Each structure stands twice: as C-alpha cells, then as structure tokens.
Amino acid sequence: MLKSVLLIFLGGGLGAVVRFLIGKFSTQFFETNFPLGTLVANVIACGLLGLFVYQFNMKLDANQKALYLFLVIGFCGGMSTFSTFSVETFELLKQGNITFAILNLAISIGAGIGALVMLFKQQ
Numbered sequence: 073m074l075k076s077v078l079l080i081f082l083g084g085g086l087g088a089v090v091r092f093l094i095g096k097f098s099t100q101f102f103e104t105n106f107p108l109g110t111l112v113a114n115v116i117a118c119g120l121l122g123l124f125v126y127q128f129n130m131k132l133d134a135n136q137k138a139l140y141l142f143l144v145i146g147f148c149g150g151m152s153t154f155s156t157f158s159v160e161t162f163e164l165l166k167q168g169n170i171t172f173a174i175l176n177l178a179i180s181i182g183a184g185i186g187a188l189v190m191l192f193k194q195q
Contacts, residue, residue: 076141083146087117091151106172107160110153111180117152119187124148126191 094116095109102108124143132140157180164173 079138079141080146083142084150087147087150091153110156110160113151113153114180115183115187117148118184121148122188122191
C-alpha cells in the first residue's frame with residue numbers, strides 16, 4: 073500500500089510540475105485572457121491518459137501495475153486540472169467574458185474527449 077501511495081505521489085508531483093510549466097510557457101508566448109495553459113495541459117493529459125490506459129488494457133503484472141499507478145493515477149491526475157479549469161471558467165463568467173467561458177468549456181471538453189476517442193480508434 074505504501075509503495076502504491078508513493079508512486080502516485082511522485083507521479084502526481086511530476087504531473088503538477090509539467091502543468092505549471094505548460095502554464096508558464098503559454099503565458100510567455102501568448103498574451104490572452106483565455107486560460108490557454110490549462111486547456112493545453114488538460115488536452116495533453118487526456119491524450120496521455122488514453123494512451124496509457126490503452127497500453128495497460130491487459131492483465132497487469134507487478135511492474136506494470138506500478139507504472140500504471142505512477143503514470144495514469146499519479147502523472148495524469150496531477151497534470152489534469154479540472155479544478156483549475158472550473159475556477160478559471162467561473163472567473164471568466166464573473167468578469168463578464170461569457171464568450172471565453174463558453175469557448176473554454178466547449179474546447180476543453182471537446183478536445184479532451186476527442187483526444188481519448190482518437191487514441192482508442194487506433195486499436
């Protein structure tokens with residue numbers, strides 16, 4: 073149990089750092105009120121999640137289970153940012169940026185699900 077928690081903790085920390093770096097990178101190169109960094113991090117995390125789940129879509133031995141915990145639950149969980157996405161969308165609504173709020177909802181959900189569908193279609 074402790075090993076599983078440690079793997080998830082390490083993967084989640086790495087995913088959170090990657091999410092942070094994507095956010096910093098996006099604000100350095102794109103000046104916008106739209107939460108682009110969160111959108112990009114969520115789409116990448118969804119795509120990776122689909123890829124990892126597809127790869128582990130078999131009976132897992134002990135090493136594969138450890139990698140699953142680290143990558144799927146830890147890294148992708150730490151990198152995906154639904155709570156941040158929710159807060160940023162709410163802030164857009166509070167600021168009266170209804171168009172950006174709706175775009176953020178539609179693109180985030182559509183692209184995230186689209187990334188999963190595209191990966192699973194390749195089976």
